[in-house]
Amino acid sequence: xxxxxxxxxxxxxNGMATIDVDGVQRKTSxxxxxxxxxxxxxxxxxxxxxxxxxxxxxxxxLRILKEAAAFVEKRGQDNIESS
Amino acid sequence: MTIKHMEEYRxxxxxxxxxxxxxxxxxxxxxxxxxxxxxxxxxxxxGIRSLLPDTISLLSxxxxxxxxxDQKEIDxxxxxxxxxxxxxxxxxxxxxxxxTETSLQKEKAEGCDIRVVYSTMDAIDLAVKYPEKKIxxxxxxxxxxxxxxAAAIQTAKQMNLNNFSVFSAHKTVPPALKALMSMExxxxxxxxxxGHVSVIVGRDAYTPFFEQFRTPSVIAGFEPADILQAISxxxxxxxxxxxxxxxxxxxxxTDKGNPTAERLLxxxxxxxxxxxxxxxxxxxxxxxxxADLGAYDAERQFAIEIPASEDPKGCACGEILTGIKKxxxxxxxxxRCTPMDPVGPCMVSGEGTCAAxxxxxx
Ligand code: SF4
Numbered sequence: 001x002x003x004x005x006x007x008x009x010x011x012x013x014n015g016m017a018t019i020d021v022d023g024v025q026r027k028t029s030x031x032x033x034x035x036x037x038x039x040x041x042x043x044x045x046x047x048x049x050x051x052x053x054x055x056x057x058x059x060x061x062l063r064i065l066k067e068a069a070a071f072v073e074k075r076g077q078d079n080i081e082s083s
Numbered sequence: 084m085t086i087k088h089m090e091e092y093r094x095x096x097x098x099x100x101x102x103x104x105x106x107x108x109x110x111x112x113x114x115x116x117x118x119x120x121x122x123x124x125x126x127x128x129x130g131i132r133s134l135l136p137d138t139i140s141l142l143s144x145x146x147x148x149x150x151x152x153d154q155k156e157i158d159x160x161x162x163x164x165x166x167x168x169x170x171x172x173x174x175x176x177x178x179x180x181x182x183t184e185t186s187l188q189k190e191k192a193e194g195c196d197i198r199v200v201y202s203t204m205d206a207i208d209l210a211v212k213y214p215e216k217k218i219x220x221x222x223x224x225x226x227x228x229x230x231x232x233a234a235a236i237q238t239a240k241q242m243n244l245n246n247f248s249v250f251s252a253h254k255t256v257p258p259a260l261k262a263l264m265s266m267e268x269x270x271x272x273x274x275x276x277x278g279h280v281s282v283i284v285g286r287d288a289y290t291p292f293f294e295q296f297r298t299p300s301v302i303a304g305f306e307p308a309d310i311l312q313a314i315s316x317x318x319x320x321x322x323x324x325x326x327x328x329x330x331x332x333x334x335x336x337t338d339k340g341n342p343t344a345e346r347l348l349x350x351x352x353x354x355x356x357x358x359x360x361x362x363x364x365x366x367x368x369x370x371x372x373x374a375d376l377g378a379y380d381a382e383r384q385f386a387i388e389i390p391a392s393e394d395p396k397g398c399a400c401g402e403i404l405t406g407i408k409k410x411x412x413x414x415x416x417x418x419r420c421t422p423m424d425p426v427g428p429c430m431v432s433g434e435g436t437c438a439a440x441x442x443x444x445x
Contacts, residue, residue, distance in 0.1 A: 033343065068312055069099070069101050
């Protein structure tokens with residue numbers, strides 16, 4: 001089971017990072033990501049960081065989602081509540 | 084604006100807009116399959132099914148690693164636990180999976196030393212702490228988990244540990260998609276491809292599958308909005324008759340994947356044909372430990388003889404995992420089979436389809 005939300009790196013010691021997810025701290029190995037530093041958000045699975053989330057990519061994903069979702073406004077209707 | 088805990092993706096307006104878009108564009112009856120246990124859980128938890136129009140059916144595919152593990156391997160895990168000097172280490176969801184006669188949980192109650200760990204590195208720590216014991220880790224999982232196990236094997240090698248080994252039952256997703264689409268009776272109109280498997284393998288890993296079958300496929304993240312976006316793209320592709328292999332999880336998935344993890348996988352594992360529950364033997368779908376790392380391969384280090392084993396009687400997990408049946412079509416569902424007393428693995432794992440139906444459908 002994957003942890004869906006990215007975790008923030010708050011400390012790094014000997015290739016092991018301490019990560020914070022909603023206030024819970026855990027140790028995570030950085031063996032699988034090359035350039036993660038303190039303050040970065042990483043995707044963590046089974047005690048290993050797998051990917052560093054790039055802020056620009058995250059903003060771009062969000063922009064695409066918002067654009068896709070803006071459909072409702074364009075159509076000027078909102079009938080989801082009735083579903 | 085900075086993206087902190089990614090709350091922005093949970094903006095209800097985004098999901099609402101996407102649902103509306105799906106409703107307005109979906110006219111044909113279609114079946115979409117997700118192939119990732121975390122997607123299964125996220126779809127149930129967020130109630131996405133109830134928001135979709137009747138035209139769209141969501142199916143869960145072979146995306147729960149514990150569920151697709153062959154019965155014979157489950158029996159082998161149990162046999163390993165019975166070796167006197169072994170400390171067996173595993174992730175938690177394997178503990179209650181029923182083998183032919185017993186489970187790891189029952190063996191633990193009988194006195195076998197079996198420990199649930201959070202990471203393979205915990206197993207390495209145990210190997211250092213108990214040099215007189217043999218620490219065996221049960222490697223179950225897809226491309227997301229396999230690199231973490233490869234990293235542990237390479238670490239054990241660097242540390243010259245001679246009491247650490249892994250039983251590798253790792254599997255790869257793209258060959259399973261091919262196998263699934265080649266089966267008779269299978270109708271899938273589009274795939275929601277797994278998020279974190281794709282972080283490792285990258286979008287390009289699905290290209291051979293996509294080129295062979297031209298089934299619309301979209302890589303998705305785990306927030307409800309991510310999943311809705313993937314569904315919306317799939318509906319568009321199907322309605323317009325223009326299948327694509329798309330990546331809707333661009334903040335985490337690249338075309339090439341994670342090169343460090345891929346290198347580690349290549350250095351540690353060899354691709355083999357292996358058996359999946361429900362799907363049979365799939366060519367090139369298993370990761371077994373390389374011969375030069377034989378000292379860390381539990382299958383070589385321990386003589387385990389397992390007679391041919393059969394899936395639990397009456398359990399329809401095989402058909403559940405391929406989307407042929409829904410849990411309530413299994414006569415044992417909620418009668419003889421419950422999360423407290425599971426008959427098959429799909430009712431054990433939190434990611435199992437039967438367990439998810441039980442928890443969220445009441
Ligand atoms: S309900 Fe139980 S017995 Fe039936 S398919 Fe699911 S796990 Fe197997």
